[in-house]
Amino acid sequence: MAKRRSPGSQGALRAANEARVVSALRGSPATQSEIAERTGLAHATVSNIVRDLRERGAVSTAPTVHQGRRASLVTLERAEGPTVVGVDFGRQHVRIAVAADDPIVLVEDEVALAPGHRADESLAIAAERLDELLRDAGLRRADVAAICVGVPCPIDRRTGSILGHSILPEWDGVTRDRIGEAFGMPVEVANDSDLGAIAERSFGAYSGVDDLIFVKIGTGIGSGLVIGGRLHSGAFGIAGELGHVQVDANGTLCVCGSRGCLETLASARVMAQSLSAAFGRPITTADIVRQAIDGDPATRRVVADAGVAIGRAVANAANLLAPSAVVVGGPLAEAGELLLEPVRDGFRRFALHPLATSTEIAGTTLGSRAEVLGAVTLARQTARAAAFI
The missing domain is CATH 1.10.10.10 (Winged helix-like DNA-binding domain superfamily/Winged helix DNA-binding domain)
Incomplete structure (x- = not known):
């Protein structure tokens, strides 16, 4: 439940x-x-x-x-403009924010979901909680001008379908129209790492930076790309799948069908599996962060090895895109410098010298809110565009 x-x-x-x-x-x-x-x-x-x-x-x-x-x-101050909603689904949560066309998020909440949650059940939970939040703000569903829903999966822009085989296999093939039916109105659907990138450029410490990469490290590893001041999602909407950059040609088989993908070495899921085997008990992402901060040597080693691998993959992306900043978010980012310094180390080893000496790598200042704030921003843009149709 x-x-x-x-x-x-x-x-x-x-x-x-x-x-x-x-x-x-x-x-x-x-x-x-x-x-x-x-x-x-x-x-x-x-x-x-x-x-x-x-x-x-x-x-x-x-x-x-x-x-x-x-x-x-x-x-x-009375907000001017439409009411919009941002929804962020993760592997085990949904976060919902209701906002007006101003800097204030009127109401916001996060609800835990069971691992392996199915789309219809979770969408019903989110829709019900949204109605409760709207009532708290003195609003109704009819007052909402736009909704953006984020998911930790690539979205095929040609079909509007979620490609959820990796993080949310239960959502694979779910369409934008099906999600819209659950909320009773058309919705925008976006990748959560893309939303994190949007939020960093709108609300974070790198507001206004024209070239940045947002890296989300959680159950999987994804990235949102801002190039020339605009989000870059590629021809089909699936750009930024950093977790499937190969870092070991002879490595473990990945769910995508390749071998040695970054996610097979450095995701929170793989780190938890490794530590669970070492400690003989289940280890969660929260445990990894806590144990690393508390100084456990095995946990710190796993975090450091993952960080170096992530830094190497980010360097490969940076050699092509030349960002001025790389922002690291997701649940593992709460480990702070224990993760960030190994990421910088891996980056410095494999990035071109001008990038290694000038690209800033830092943790998000938005915490777990980055993705839902990005969803609010995208919903706001949708509402504004609709006003001119």
């Missing part, structure tokens, strides 16, 4: 707290002390969130008096 999952990273916690502040302001303006009372958040937390929202134009502040003391009255 699907269940709600509490935020597992600082980025997700920050998003949840911001949503609580926005919700507290939806009925009427309030002082920061009143916001703290309504949300249960610490005054310092409220102050920081209000400051960030004000810088983004999402709220305005004005001097007032509260309980005989000078205070700041915070007012939520």
